[in-house]
Amino acid sequence: MTKNDDLAQIIIGCKNGDSECFSQAVDMYASRCYGYFYRLTGNKDVSDELLSTLFVKLVEKIGSYRGGSFESWLFRIASNIFHDYLRSKQRRRKLFDERKKQLELEVTEPKYTDSERIDKLQVQLHKLDADTRELIMLRFYSQASFKEIAKMRSEPIGTTLSKLHRGLKKLRELME
Amino acid sequence: MNGQNEENLKKLFEKFYPAEQAQRAVEDVQKAEQLLRKHPAPEPDDMLIANIKAEIAMRLPLRRADVFRRLAYKVATVAAAVIIVTAISVSLFEKGDRSEKVVYASIIPRAIWESDNIAADDVDLAILTAEMEQIEDEVLALQWGENGGDGDTAVTELEMELIEIDSDFWKG
Numbered sequence: 001m002t003k004n005d006d007l008a009q010i011i012i013g014c015k016n017g018d019s020e021c022f023s024q025a026v027d028m029y030a031s032r033c034y035g036y037f038y039r040l041t042g043n044k045d046v047s048d049e050l051l052s053t054l055f056v057k058l059v060e061k062i063g064s065y066r067g068g069s070f071e072s073w074l075f076r077i078a079s080n081i082f083h084d085y086l087r088s089k090q091r092r093r094k095l096f097d098e099r100k101k102q103l104e105l106e107v108t109e110p111k112y113t114d115s116e117r118i119d120k121l122q123v124q125l126h127k128l129d130a131d132t133r134e135l136i137m138l139r140f141y142s143q144a145s146f147k148e149i150a151k152m153r154s155e156p157i158g159t160t161l162s163k164l165h166r167g168l169k170k171l172r173e174l175m176e
Numbered sequence: 177m178n179g180q181n182e183e184n185l186k187k188l189f190e191k192f193y194p195a196e197q198a199q200r201a202v203e204d205v206q207k208a209e210q211l212l213r214k215h216p217a218p219e220p221d222d223m224l225i226a227n228i229k230a231e232i233a234m235r236l237p238l239r240r241a242d243v244f245r246r247l248a249y250k251v252a253t254v255a256a257a258v259i260i261v262t263a264i265s266v267s268l269f270e271k272g273d274r275s276e277k278v279v280y281a282s283i284i285p286r287a288i289w290e291s292d293n294i295a296a297d298d299v300d301l302a303i304l305t306a307e308m309e310q311i312e313d314e315v316l317a318l319q320w321g322e323n324g325g326d327g328d329t330a331v332t333e334l335e336m337e338l339i340e341i342d343s344d345f346w347k348g
Contacts, residue, residue, distance in 0.1 A: 017240050022232045030225055035217035048224050055228045059235050063243070121215035140212050145183040158192045165189075165201050168208030175211055 007070060014062045026055055029071075033078055036141035040082055040134060042122055053081050075142035076152050079134070124174040132167035139164055311337065 010028070013021025033054055037047040057077050065073055125133055139149055146164075150157040185205065189198035314334055 017236050017243070019229075019233045019236050022236070023229050026225060026228055026232070030220050030228070034220040038217045044218065048220070051220060051224065052228050052231065055232060056235065059232055059239055119215065121212070122217075136208075136212075140209060146188060147183070157188075161189065161192060161201075165204055169204045172204070172208050172211060 011062070011065065011070060014058070015065070022055075022059065025058065029074060030055075032141045032143075033074070036075070036078055036137050037082065039122065039125060039137045039141075041085070042126060046085065050078075050081055050085060054078050057081065069144060069148055071142050072144045072148045072152060075138060075144065078142075079138065079152065082134070121175065124171060127174055128167055128170060132163060132170075135160070135164050136167050136171065307337075 007028070010021045010024050014025055030051065034047055034051050037050040037054075038044065041047055041050070054074075054077060058074070061077065125136075128136070135149070135153070138144070138152070139146075142149070144152070146157055146160055149164075150160040153160060185202045186198060189201045192198075193201055311334065318334070
């Protein structure tokens with residue numbers, strides 16, 4: 001049985017409400033989805049929360065999956081969850097206006113624990129603009145094709161290609 | 177299902193860049209992706225994964241109930257639609273089949289119903305009643321053979337009288 005056949009069986013099981021199949025889906029995608037959230041937020045606690053939200057959404061929405069690339073479908077949900085998180089963060093920022101400067105500092109330069117400080121990539125990633133950073137992470141962790149990513153982002157494939165190329169080139173320069 | 181494995185990056189970039197530039201772009205992308213692989217993000221804790229699985233197991237019965245409820249609503253909706261469509265079809269079919277029959281008060285001629293002259297109508301009705309009684313007598317006489325046995329003549333006369341009543345007499 002190929003990997004695609006395995007995945008198809010898991011998806012059918014999930015649609016039938018089989019908890020074992022959901023567990024297998026978690027094992028298959030938790031690492032990649034966690035990496036995606038972590039690289040975008042730079043925060044372990046937030047990534048934990050977003051990953052939990054993602055799999056709860058998976059349980060709720062699996063019935064609406066109508067074939068095609070499962071990774072693209074799953075990462076589209078992940079992307080929506082990340083954007084919801086950003087919006088709630090912005091709302092919080094407005095509410096706690098007196099802490100504005102402090103919070104802005106968190107957005108542009110995330111705070112890291114000792115283990116996180118050594119992650120140079122994380123630091124350089126946050127020097128890129130938010131949209132490019134998300135695009136790079138979407139491409140890397142979803143392993144979707146450019147065509148699928150362009151469709152996910154509702155933009156022409158040429159735009160996706162050039163944004164990603166520019167972003168990756170800049171990231172390489174920053175890392176050198 | 178992994179789209180990246182199936183795509184030809186060089187071909188894709190060549191659609192938007194000249195061949196040489198496309199080649200450089202592909203190298204840029206591949207090198208940067210190597211860099212990302214060299215710096216993996218942290219893995220989720222085992223405890224987190226266990227918690228997620230436990231939460232899924234907890235939510236599944238709720239989801240099943242939700243699915244069942246939605247299914248029940250769908251079935252009820254379809255059943256209601258079928259009943260309504262059947263009822264409409266049957267009523268339309270019956271309407272199409274049923275020929276409208278207007279039953280007139282056949283004994284009293286239409287001219288009397290439509291007339292506003294009560295005095296004249298009373299006279300006409302009296303004549304009609306007398307005619308009817310006469311016809312009844314003649315029919316009975318025919319049935320009992322009291323008119324001397326010339327049945328053909330009697331029937332012809334009766335028919336003529338009926339035609340007269342039906343046509344000329346009541347029109348004026």
